[in-house]
Amino acid sequence: MHRDQIDGVPVLWAEAPGPLEAVLMFGSGVRDETFRTLGVTHLIEHLAMSTLPRLHHDHNASVDLGLTQFTATGRPEQLVEFLAKVCEALGALPMERIEQEAGVLAAENSSVTDPTTAELLSIRYGIEGPGLASFPGPGPDRIPLEAVRETAARRFHAGNAVLVLTGPPPAGLRLPLPAGDRPDRSGQSPVLQPGPVWQQAEVPGPGLALLCDLDDDAMHLAVNVLRHRLTEVVRHQHGLSYDVGGDTVYSGPGRGERVLCLDARPGQEQRVAELLWQEAVRLATEGVTAEELAEEVEAAREVFEDPRSVVYELGEAAGELLLGGQYREAPERLDAMRAVTPDRARAAFATALRSALLVVPHEVEVGLRQADGSELPQGSCTAQAELPRGGQVFRPSLKDRLRWSAARRTRLVVTGEGLWSSHSDGSVHHLPFADVVGVEIQGPGRLVFGRGNCWMPVLPDVFQGIGPAVRAIDAAVPEALRYPASSFNSAD
Structure with missing residues (x-):
């Protein structure tokens, strides 16, 4: 891997088969946004790409949780122009x-990760940082104009960019970006739910997230072993699932989530979730074999020696540089994996399992035991024991209370500190005004979103006489956090 610099931008390149490929990467993604500005990075990417003339070579751009990338493949002079x-x-x-x-973004309706991973991240981090992955936000037509300007100036400059090339920099290559300082990446995303818990969510199948050291080779191998075991058990032995997917999510230097997501045959979600958890506990208690580790090391060697992996390795090095990590060359990583013992792999996984988040579809109930035999608790949105005394109380309409027993047990209480609601199942939830990250204006009502992965409807079709509640919300929440509902949303 060669390292150069052009116009203040680091350039990483290595020879690879095929036509020349370029990837211009910026350390800016969804996790750098707020609920109120969700989608601003994607909008900036679209605005930039909209200026290009018609091009007769492959090119694209994308935004994920941590990075924005502009890619092109073609002749050297084509990439210079792009x-x-x-x-x-x-x-x-x-x-x-x-x-x-903004209209194009609404039509595209893309997401930065799969829905199961996104829900796991929102459970772990709430409605900020990586947890923003599961939320659409206010809508692309509600992104503040100033947020576009501010994000472009703060993130899309030479100090926050790296260029990757699969060959030497072509003649005449220029990167005329504004100057700027690289953002501080030393912090970790605050954790809302440390685990271990299981929780229901709007997901297509079960998923497991483990918070760990992403640079730990023992943990990396242990998760790969688990993924292979699950494929054998859930797919080949029982025929319950087709895919055992994996993902790695960065939450700060060296830290993040290792995620496994499984699909399930209709009606078999509970059984797949149970097998997922049982195999995870078995690995944490019984460990892995030397043969399993050797198989995973051999698989890694095959990948590293494939000439097509050059682009991936360059991208890894660029990502580490932008996000404040330490890149290790493939041979160094392979030697480190060969040094991992079964005891190290088991210990690393057992430690990570104490942070486990297991998510299942809403209709699924599971009763599971941890490695020490204790029950795996069910998690939920932050709940309180009872409604506060005092404050303004709002109830569903008399008509709704007469028709539905659930409405008779539902209350909204507004105090000077925030909102409280009681649900038909007896649970009580609290959303402090200090934790509000967004308020959607829906005619005379409000939809209030809180940092702790919680939202409350203060709407006339849910509670009667909500005028005083709406006035209290508008008085307590800064105007910058309030926005009209997106014009792209349907009436529903």
């Missing part, structure tokens, strides 16, 4: 196109 135009556009975004590109 990169120059992207950089120029990022320095002078066509703000007059915001309305059109």
Whole structure:
């Protein structure tokens, strides 16, 4: 791997088969946004790409949780032109196109990760940082104009960029980006739910997230062993699942989530969740074999020696540079994996299992035991024992209370500190005004979102006489956090 610098931008390159490929990466993603500005990075990417003329070579752009990438493949002179135009556009975004590109984003309706991983992240981190992955936010047409300008100036500059090339930098290559300082990446995303718990959510199948050291080779191998075991048990032995997927999510230097997500045959979600947990506990208690570790090391060697892995390795090095990590060359990582013993792999996994988040679809109930024999508790949104005394109390309409028993047990209480609600199952939830991250204005009502992965409807079709509650919300929540419902949303 070679390292150069062009116009203040680090350039990483290595020879790879095929046409020249370029990836211009920025350390900016969804986890850097807020609920109120969700989608701003994707909008900036679209605005920049909208300035390009018709191109006759492969090119694209994408945004994930931590990075934004502009990619192109073609002849050297084509890539020189592409990169120059992207950089120029990022320095002078066509703000007059915001309305059109917001509509394109609404039509695209993309997500930065799969729905199961997204729900696990929102449980772990709430509605901030990586937890933003599961939320659509206010809508692309409600992104503040100032947020677009501020994010572009703060994130899309030479100090927060790396260029990757699968060959030497071509003649005439320029990267005319504004100057800037690299953002501080030393902090960790605050954890809302440390685990271990299981929880129901709007997911297609079971999933497991483990908070751990992402640089720990023992943990990396242990998770790969678990994934292989699950494929054998859930798919090949029982025929309950097709795919055992995996993901790695960065939450701060060296730390993050290792995630496993499984699909399930209809009606078999509970059984798949039970097998997932049982195999995880078995690995934490009984460990792995030397043969299993050797198999995973051999699989890694095959990947590392494949010439097509050059682009991946360059991307890994660039990502570590942008996110404040330490990149290790593939041979060094392979030697470190060969040194992992079965005891180390088991110990690393057992430690991580104490942070476990197991998510299952809403209709699924499970009764599971941890490695020490204790019950795996069920998690939920932050709940209180009872409603507070005093405050303004709001109830569903008399008609609803006469028709539905659930409505008779439902209350909304508004105090100077925040909102409280009691549900038909007897649970009581609290959303402090200090934790509000967004308030959607829906006509005379409000939809209030809290940092702790919680939202409350203060709407006339749920509670009667909500005028005083709405006035209290508007008085307590800064105007910058309030926004009208997106024009792209249906009436439902």
